[in-house]
Amino acid sequence: MTRSVIELTATPEDHRIARLAAAAIGLSLIDAAIPLPLPGVKPGLANIVTLIVLARYGWGTAAWVSALRVFAGGLLLGYFLSPGFFMSLTGAVASLAALGLAVRLPRRWFGPVSWSILAAFAHIGGQLLLARAWLIPHNGVFLLVPFFAAAALAFGIINGLIAARLLAELPAADPEPPHA
Amino acid sequence: MSWRAHLRPGDWLVAALGLAVCAAAFPLAWQAGVAEKAVIRRGGEAFAELDLSRNRRIEVPGPLGTTVVAVDQRRVRVVSDPGPRQYCVRQGWLARPGEIAICAPNQVSVQVQGGKSAYDSLSY
Incomplete structure (x- = not known):
């Protein structure tokens, strides 16, 4: 038997995605530890990372970081492939779609706060549709819409402001990731 | 900054x-607005409309026996039903517009209605 060696070469881009995804995963763990009164309402701190990545490296990298965060977060918090995981995945897909449109808005007028609010509403919208179609097939879920909308607006503004501030304070130049 | x-x-x-x-x-x-009345149907046809502002008790005869429906403090419930599984009785009080309790074996249903009847994909 011959030993075959599979060598994976990681590009600087891969290192960057891994680093940013690790930050996002860390924030989603903090997110899960914050107690909130209504199930489904979460600050979504990991989205700060998504917003910064979107501004610095574009939508493709943001989608990678977001997807890695959803999968690894699900594994770490023990809800991988459970209904909660699919809710998380749907929310991430919906908000990435919204972000894909939002970045096309003129930057002069619309900044990370706009992206964050739009993404937060898309996030909760996607999750509500999945919940209605699959988890709670009753129109009663829509009675929660006002609360979810208010939470999306509040946390959307807060996360957007944090992302905008970090973008302003962190050096814009991309630090070259060290080669492994 | x-x-x-x-x-x-x-x-x-x-x-x-x-x-x-x-x-x-x-x-x-x-x-859907506030709950105003309870509509009782028997065999698919309207049997009675109860004003929720007035406490009342009504007996509805069905193929299996008598289903008793009661209105109390703007709520309505099925008090007793001859059906084998008692789903409609166990559903308890109905207070919101659109809520419905169906005693299928005895062909009796009780639905709360508000000022406007919103579309309900569940019951139709």
Whole structure:
């Protein structure tokens, strides 16, 4: 038997995605530890990372970081492939779609706060549709819409402001990731 | 650096739109209005309409026996039913417009209705 060696070469881009995804995963763990009164309402701190990545490296990298965060977060918090995981995945897909449109808005007028609010509403919208179609097939879920909308607006503004501030304070130049 | 410096003109616009969505969500979610009456059907035909403001007890004869429906303090419930599984009795009080208890074996249903009857994909 011959030993075959599979060598994976990681590009600087891969290192960057891994680093940013690790930050996002860390924030989603903090997110899960914050107690909130209504199930489904979460600050979504990991989205700060998504917003910064979107501004610095574009939508493709943001989608990678977001997807890695959803999968690894699900594994770490023990809800991988459970209904909660699919809710998380749907929310991430919906908000990435919204972000894909939002970045096309003129930057002069619309900044990370706009992206964050739009993404937060898309996030909760996607999750509500999945919940209605699959988890709670009753129109009663829509009675929660006002609360979810208010939470999306509040946390959307807060996360957007944090992302905008970090973008302003962190050096814009991309630090070259060290080669492994 | 103040937090407000990070808000661009469009951000205010998006935030205002978000606020409008929130404000609109409250009446939309509760558009069915207040519960006004309970409609009792037997074999698919309207048997009685009970005004929820008046406490009442009504007996509905069905193929298996008598189903007893009671209105109390703007709520309605099935008190007793001859059906084998008692789902409609165990459902308890119905108070919101659109809520329905169906005693299928005895062909009796009780539904709360508000001022406007909203579409309900569940019952039709």
